[in-house]
Amino acid sequence: MAYKVLNNIGLIDTSTNALTSLKTGLLVIVVNKDTNKDSAFKDLNKVSKSYISKTIASHLKDSGSSILLPKIDGIEAENIMLVKGLDTSAPMHKWISSYQAIAKKANSINAKDLSIMSGAVSPSGKDELWLIEMIAKTVESNVYIFSETKNKTAKKPSVKKLTIVTTGLKGTDLTKAKAAAKKGYAIGEGVNTAKYLGDLPANHCTPRIIERKVKAMTKDFPKLKVKSFNEKDLEKMGMGSFLSVSRGSAEPARMMVIEYKGGKPSEKPVALVGKGVTFDTGGVSIKPSPAMDEMKWDMCGAATVFGVMSTLARVNANVNVVGVMACAENMCSSTATKPGDVVTSMSGQTIEILNTDAEGRLILADALTYVGKYKPSHVIDMATLTGAVVVALGRHASGVMANDQHLADMIIDAGEESGDRAWQLPLWDEHQSCTKTRYADLANIGGGREAGTIHAAAFLSKFTNDYKWAHIDIAATASHSSPIKAGTGRPVPLLSELLLSKKLK
Ligand code: BES
Ligand code: MN
Ligand code: ZN
Numbered sequence: 493m494a495y496k497v498l499n500n501i502g503l504i505d506t507s508t509n510a511l512t513s514l515k516t517g518l519l520v521i522v523v524n525k526d527t528n529k530d531s532a533f534k535d536l537n538k539v540s541k542s543y544i545s546k547t548i549a550s551h552l553k554d555s556g557s558s559i560l561l562p563k564i565d566g567i568e569a570e571n572i573m574l575v576k577g578l579d580t581s582a583p584m585h586k587w588i589s590s591y592q593a594i595a596k597k598a599n600s601i602n603a604k605d606l607s608i609m610s611g612a613v614s615p616s617g618k619d620e621l622w623l624i625e626m627i628a629k630t631v632e633s634n635v636y637i638f639s640e641t642k643n644k645t646a647k648k649p650s651v652k653k654l655t656i657v658t659t660g661l662k663g664t665d666l667t668k669a670k671a672a673a674k675k676g677y678a679i680g681e682g683v684n685t686a687k688y689l690g691d692l693p694a695n696h697c698t699p700r701i702i703e704r705k706v707k708a709m710t711k712d713f714p715k716l717k718v719k720s721f722n723e724k725d726l727e728k729m730g731m732g733s734f735l736s737v738s739r740g741s742a743e744p745a746r747m748m749v750i751e752y753k754g755g756k757p758s759e760k761p762v763a764l765v766g767k768g769v770t771f772d773t774g775g776v777s778i779k780p781s782p783a784m785d786e787m788k789w790d791m792c793g794a795a796t797v798f799g800v801m802s803t804l805a806r807v808n809a810n811v812n813v814v815g816v817m818a819c820a821e822n823m824c825s826s827t828a829t830k831p832g833d834v835v836t837s838m839s840g841q842t843i844e845i846l847n848t849d850a851e852g853r854l855i856l857a858d859a860l861t862y863v864g865k866y867k868p869s870h871v872i873d874m875a876t877l878t879g880a881v882v883v884a885l886g887r888h889a890s891g892v893m894a895n896d897q898h899l900a901d902m903i904i905d906a907g908e909e910s911g912d913r914a915w916q917l918p919l920w921d922e923h924q925s926c927t928k929t930r931y932a933d934l935a936n937i938g939g940g941r942e943a944g945t946i947h948a949a950a951f952l953s954k955f956t957n958d959y960k961w962a963h964i965d966i967a968a969t970a971s972h973s974s975p976i977k978a979g980t981g982r983p984v985p986l987l988s989e990l991l992l993s994k995k996l997k
Contacts, residue, residue, distance in 0.1 A: 497651075498635065498652060498654055501654045501676075503624075504657055511535065514657075516603075517604045517651070518605075518606050518607070519607045519609070520574075520606065521536075521544075521572065521573070521574050522611050522613075524613040526612075532659065543561075544564075548576075556590050557576050559573070559574050560601070561573070580615055580616045582615060584909065587911070588911035591627055596635075598650070599650055604651065606654050606655070610623055620658070621669060626676060628654065628675075629679045630680070632680025633680040636683075681806065684981065685795070685799040686796050686982075687981040690792045690979030699770055702791070706748045707720070715808075718751075719748070719751075722745075722746060723744045729858075731862075732837060733854045734838075734858035737854050741822070742823075743770070743820075745819060746820075748817040751813075754809045760867055760869040761813055762811065762814075762996060763815075763866055764871075764987065765793075765856060765873040766815070766875070767792075767876060767877065768855075769822050769851060769855070769876075770819060775822050775824050775829060776830055776831060789876060791819060797816065810994075811994065816859050822848070830845075834932045839857070841934055846935050852877045858955075860952060869996070870959070870960045872961070875963070876970055876971075877966075878944045879944070880943070882968040885968060889907075889913045891917050892914045892915065895960065895962075903962055912982050914964060945965050970983075
C-alpha cells in the first residue's frame with residue numbers, strides 16, 4: 493500500500509514551454525526581485541496587459557503575502573496566484589510554511605493540478621536543488637486530507653499533480669533537478685504515511701492493524717524485510733516491561749522490526765525505535781476525559797519509523813537502517829498493571845510501575861534493549877512521551893536528549909535543514925536520582941513536577957549504555973492539538989534529512 497497523494501510530480505522549463513499555454517488548475521508565481529526580468533513572466537504579463545505586474549505593485553507588499561487572480565484571457569491557467577517570495581535570509585521553516593499555504597490553497601479552490609514557478613531564488617546557503625526538493629516534499633505532504641472514516645461527507649484532495657516550473661535548466665542540471673523532485677516526493681510520501689497512521693482512529697489502528705499495514709508495505713518495497721513479534725515472542729525475550737502495558741487490553745501487543753540494507757554490508761546500522769501506543773487511557777492511573785481522544789496519536793513514534801523506512805526504500809538510500817515499531821494499547825481493566833507492581837525488563841533490571849500512565853518508557857525500555865543486538869552505530873528513539881515537553885518547549889520544536897553530543901548536534905542540524913526543528917534539553921547525572929525506589933532497581937516515575945521530559949529520558953538512559961543514543965520527545969510536534977486535531981508527520985522530515993544526508997558518522 494502506498495501513501496502518496498499526488499500521482500505525479502513533473503518538471504518543465506520555460507525555455508521549452510510557453511507559460512501562457514500551460515493548462516493547469518492553479519499557476520502560482522512566486523515573485524522575487526528577478527521576476528520582472530524573466531522572459532516567461534514578461535510574456536504572461538504582456539498577455540495580461542500588465543494586469544499581473546500592476547497587481548504585484550499594488551497588492552503584494554509583505555513577504556509571504558499572496559493574491560488569487562481570476563482567469564485572464566489569453567492565459568490557459570484556470571487560476572493564477574501571486575505570492576511574494578521570502579528574503580533569502582529568512583529561515584528554512586518559513587520558506588516551507590509559505591509552500592504549505594500554497595498546497596492548501598490549491599485544494600481549497602478545488603484545483604486538479606498545481607504548477608509552481610518558484611523563481612530560482614533560494615534561502616541563503618541553499619541552491620535551487622534544495623528548493624525543488626523542498627517544494628516537492630512540502631506540496632505532497634500538504635495536499636493530504638484524511639477522509640478514510642468519513643462516508644457521506646468525505647472530501648478528497650483535489651490536487652493530483654504538481655508541476656515545478658524552472659527557468660533555464662538543461663542537461664545534467666535538469667537531470668539533477670528531477671532527482672531532487674523525486675527525493676522530495678518520497679519524503680513527502682513518508683510524511684503522509686505517518687500522518688495517515690496517526691489520524692486513523694484507535695479502533696482502526698490497533699497493533700495488529702499496524703502489523704498488517706507494515707507487512708503490506710513490503711509488497712511495494714521488497715527491500716524492506718519485516719519481522720513481527722507477538723506477545724508470546726516478547727515474553728520469550730523477557731520483555732516484561734513492554735508487556736506490562738498491554739496487559740489491560742484485549743488488543744495484543746506487537747513489535748515490528750523493519751530492516752533496510754542499502755549501504756555496505758560491513759556498515760553498522762542506525763536503529764530507529766518508535767513508541768507505538770495506539771491508545772493511551774493512562775491505564776489504572778487513568779487520564780482525565782477532556783481531550784483524551786488525542787491519545788490516538790500516541791503511536792506517532794512508530795508511525796515515524798514506518799514513514800522513514802518507506803522513504804529510504806523509495807529513494808534506494810545507500811544506508812543501513814533498522815526500524816522498530818513497539819505497539820501496544822494502554823487500557824484500564826481487571827488484568828491491567830496496578831501502581832506499585834514490579835516487572836522485570838529484558839535488560840534484567842526490575843521496574844516498579846508507580847504510574848501506569850508513564851507507559852511509553854516501559855515499552856521503549858525493552859525495545860531499546862532489543863536493538864542492542866544489531867550493534868547499531870547510533871540509536872534514535874521517537875516518542876510522544878511527556879506532556880511536560882509541551883510546557884518546556886511549546887509546539888514548534890521536538891525535544892532532544894542524548895548520551896552523545898555529536899548525535900544531538902546532527903539531529904538539531906537536520907531539524908534546521910528540513911524545517912522540522914528540534915531543541916536540546918540537558919541529560920545530566922544529577923537527573924538520574926529520580927529512578928530510585930525501595931522495591932525495584934528502578935521506578936518508572938520520579939522528580940515530581942520538575943523536568944518531566946528529562947526524567948523520562950533519564951529512565952530510558954538506563955537501557956542505552958551500550959551505544960550512542962538520542963531520544964526525541966515528539967509529544968508536542970507529532971500532532972496539532974484541538975481545535976486543528978491532525979497528525980503532522982513529524983519528525984519524518986528531520987530523520988529523512990539526517991539519514992539521507994549521510995552526515996551521521
Ligand atoms: N502519551 C503521554 C504523553 C503525552 C501527553 C503525549 C500529551 C501527547 C500529549 C504519556 O504516556 C504520558 O501519559 N505521560 C505522562 C507521564 C507522567 C505520568 C510522568 C505525562 O506526561 O503526564
Ligand atoms: Mn501515558
Ligand atoms: Zn503515552
